[in-house]
Amino acid sequence: MENENRAGKSKDEKNNGNEIKGLLALKSIFSFNGKKRNGDSEGGNDAPPYQPLPFLSSIANSVVSRSCKILQVEIEELQHQFDSDLVDDVKQPLVYARNFLEFCSFQALQVVTIRPDYLRDKEFRRLMFDMMLAWEVPGVGNQMSSQETAASDKREVEDEDSWSLFYSDSTDMAVQVVDDKKTVGEESFSRIAPACAIVADNITVHNLFDVLASSSGHRLHFLIYDKYLRSLEKVIKAVQNFSGPQLVSNLSLAEEEIVLEVDGTVPTQPVLEHIGISAWPGRLTLTNHALYFESGMGLYDKAVRYDLASDLKQIIKPELTGPLGARLFDKAVMYKSSSMMDPAYFEFPEFKGCSRRDYWLDICLEIFHAHNFARKYKLKEGQQSEALARAVLGIYRYKAVREAFKVSSSNYKTLLCFNLAESLPRGDAILETLSSRLKLMNSAGKRCGLLGSPIARRQVIHPVSRVSLCRLGIISCKEVDIIGEATTLVGDVFVGEVNPLENAVKQSMKNIGRAEAAQATVDQVKVEGIDTNLVVMKELLFPLIKSMNQLQLLASWKDPWKSILFMVFVSYAIIREWIKYALPSLLVVLAVIMFWRRNVRKGTPLEPLKVIAPPPKNAVEQLLILQEAISQLEALIQSGNIILLKVRALIFAVLPQATDRTALLLVIVALSFAFVPHKYLILFTFLESFTSNMPLRKISSERDLRRVREWWIRIPAAPVQLIKPDDNKDKTSKKPIFKKEKKHEE
The missing domain is CATH 2.30.29.30 (Pleckstrin-homology domain (PH domain)/Phosphotyrosine-binding domain (PTB))
Incomplete structure (x- = not known):
């Protein structure tokens, strides 16, 4: 056991030593004094030559070679690591070049973003943009024209004094500078940008691209991308x-x-x-x-x-x-x-x-x-x-x-x-x-990062956003585990895999187009003015209004034969208990009409609803109409309050005689609901209401209705007391303002 502990401790010390060595090497590279690439360095160690990979395009080879320079590894070692550590699904021939490019890019971004001021370095911004360009043309089959590559090489040779880590290489083939005419698309941006947590988020990356590329034909230009990152760096500093x-x-x-x-x-x-x-x-x-x-x-x-x-x-x-x-x-x-x-x-x-x-x-x-x-x-x-x-x-x-x-x-x-x-x-x-x-996040630090299997990677999610804030110096990183994990962190992306968040966003965005199109139609049909909206509503409710007018005509008994036939048919339907099928039948009829209209129209646009607009009114007339509508609404609310206050008076027996009659009526109604079949109650209610205007009953019905109205008028309203808080806004103590008893007699 002691030997195992010593071996584990020795292994941890060795790993920590390698990390410190890598960070020191990275620091020395970033502090390069700008000498020509073939010049001698202080340590006497020249950069190792990188041979281009035949299955990669020239710009992809450029990105891979610069990634190797950042990681301080040979390109063969990096490829061997990719082949040995990742699953077979990401190494299929059709996706091998792109996934290998992602592997190298993500690994390089892990190391580059350790520095707190990486957003300030223009060459870092150029490297990320090159990664996006290379992602679009990763393989040799997507090779860019030799003329563009030669022009890029020529510009780099003429500008050797501006040599940087991100664009240095021992071979002329791998030298690549961002061409002012080159742009990247949404897919490549949404794949590479979230690898740096401060640059983009998987949930909003598509919206961010829409903003940045809105003025350039939905293709992102480097100048816009560079301006965005420079502004982001200023925000962090602020x-x-x-x-x-x-x-x-x-x-x-x-x-x-x-x-x-x-x-x-x-x-x-x-x-x-x-x-x-x-x-x-x-x-x-x-x-x-x-x-x-x-x-x-x-x-x-x-x-x-x-x-x-x-x-x-x-x-x-x-x-x-x-x-x-x-x-x-x-x-x-x-x-x-x-x-x-x-x-x-x-x-x-x-x-x-x-x-x-x-x-x-x-x-x-x-x-x-x-x-x-x-x-x-x-x-x-x-x-x-x-x-x-x-x-x-x-x-x-x-x-x-x-x-x-x-x-x-x-x-x-x-x-x-x-x-x-x-x-x-x-x-x-x-x-x-x-x-x-x-x-699934485990900030204590199981190291699976980019290199583990998909199953292992799904079992632990790293706190990439917190670590990004820590690297930028915005929050303090007191936990040693988080700092140790930070050396192997990259954005919530994995080589050859689509983030589940991105899948969820894509599923959600499928409904956005329909929702926006529907909202556009809503905005088009909105009209101004109370009178205009009332006319539109009246036209939309015309079928219902017409049906109600027909029922009212039958109930008025102006055409006795039609009224008698309608009464007999409805009464027979109630006795046979067909009335319970009325609502389901109506819904089925509506569904049949909708299906029929769908098959008949077959995509033809719906004819607009034709409405005769009322005469135009000025602002003062509109205000008068609004004032009248508010007054009518206030009167309606007052009537409702009076009804509720009279009911309250009946419940609390303010008028004992009326309360006795009301209580007796409620008992009779309750016994009826308890012992009389519901179909007879419905039949009685229908016949009572429908035959009230019948010539034989009209005089007696009007007399009974008058007696009920007179009885209701004699019932007093329950008193109301309005109070408001004191001037010192003390909500607990309330001062009565007035007391008013409303008794309405007509």
């Missing part, structure tokens, strides 16, 4: 500046809290907090757990914390606000929770549009949805931290795109994974897949 001692001490942040965004520090772009009719300018801060508002300008008061992590039934939505509580400007975000008496409104004033408000609404909702996701699927502490880190990285990407390309969130699909899952059809399937992936 976030690091947020963690200043003054800000952190004033907010009293918890150990796991990190500041994501701060606004309101510039006098020309204030943030106003509205509570009731009061408003204060101040500084608004978002962390991965809460919102903080500090009132003041320059010198800030103690921060008020608005929790986003706890289950407080929070509501976060856009809202109108203005001075003294007026609803004038659509530039605010409302926050309300069960722990608050009054909601808080955060206004972001700007002269044109509401992009600031939309940005803050999106990022606040992303953190809120991330915590809801963690609670819903009962994630453990480490899994919850990884989900929050994923949301944080999404916010960084969102901010980078927003600042680099000056577009508002309404101009593109969301880049925030949890917001996207909430808005997509079948987005719950995406969240379920993500939760199942996170529950």
Whole structure:
């Protein structure tokens, strides 16, 4: 046992020594002083020559050779590692070149992204873009034209002084520089970009590509990609500046809290907090757990914390606000929770549009949805931290795109994974897949990485988002296991396999086209004006209105023979208990009509509904119509309240004589339902209502209805007392304003 422990310890020390040696070698390579590639280095060790692989294209050979340079291994050794460690499914002849390219690229990105400032290096950005180019043409069968390759070689030879690790090679064949005319497609971008967690996420990578390639024919240009990564690097640097001692001490942040965004520090772009009719300018801060508002300008008061992590039934939505509580400007975000008496409104004033408000609404909702996701699927502490880190990285990407390309969130699909899952059809399937992936996460560090079998890889998921934040210097990595695991981490991608999250997103996106097309038709048929909408509704309900008019005509007994035939038929149907088949028969008839219409139309467009529009009205006339409609609605609500108050008076025996009669009637109705078959009750109700206007019964029916109305008028309404809080907003003590008893007599 002691020998085994010594052997294991010796093996671990050897592995750690190899890792340290590799990192030192990598550091020395990155600090290369720019000498020509054939010059002598300080150590006297020249770079080993790399022979091109015949099954790879020239640009793929270039990427592979540079990956070998980064990994400090021979290309034969890397190929042998690929052949021996990976399963046979990824080594089939048709996919061998592409999967080997992925293997080399992912391995190189593991090492390159260890540095905290890798986003700053332009050559790193060129290498990732070359990986995408090579992914599209990995094999020799997809070889680019010799003219383009020669031109690329010529440009590199002319620019030897700008030699870099990512584009150095001992052979002229492997030298490749990004051509300004070369672009990459969505498939290659979505395959390579998520390998670096800060660059893209598997859930939102397609939306990110749509944003970056929207102005270039759905093909991504290197200049746009480079601009995006440079903006991302600036965002990371700005976030690091947020963690200043003054800000952190004033907010009293918890150990796991990190500041994501701060606004309101510039006098020309204030943030106003509205509570009731009061408003204060101040500084608004978002962390991965809460919102903080500090009132003041320059010198800030103690921060008020608005929790986003706890289950407080929070509501976060856009809202109108203005001075003294007026609803004038659509530039605010409302926050309300069960722990608050009054909601808080955060206004972001700007002269044109509401992009600031939309940005803050999106990022606040992303953190809120991330915590809801963690609670819903009962994630453990480490899994919850990884989900929050994923949301944080999404916010960084969102901010980078927003600042680099000056577009508002309404101009593109969301880049925030949890917001996207909430808005997509079948987005719950995406969240379920993500939760199942996170529950497989083992931050203690089984090393299977890219090289293990698919089964082994599915048994453990690495905290790639947390480690990415650690590498960028945003969070501290105190756990030794996570740091050790970080040396073998890459994005949540595997060689030759499609990520389950990507499959879930693709399944969800299949329904997006139909939903967007349906929404477009909804937007087209929307009309303005109350009178116009009433005319459209009346035309749509015309068949139902016509049927009701026919029934009313039969019930009026203006044509006695038709009324008698209808009464006999319905009575016979009730006695034979056919009435229970009325609703199923109606549904079957509707289904038959729908199938018949489907077969008859055969894809022909539906004819538009023709509606005679009412005369146009100006704004004042529209307001008068709205006022009249509101008055009618108020009168209807008042009538409903009076009915409920009179019922309350009957229940509590305010008028004992009326209460006795009502109670006796209820007992008779109850006994009828208990002992009389339902078909006879239905028949009695139908005959009573249908024959009330019959010539033989019309006079007596009108007299009985008048007596019931007079009896109802004599019933008093129960009293109502309206109270309101005191002026000091003390909700517990309430002062009665007035007491009014409503008694309606006509």
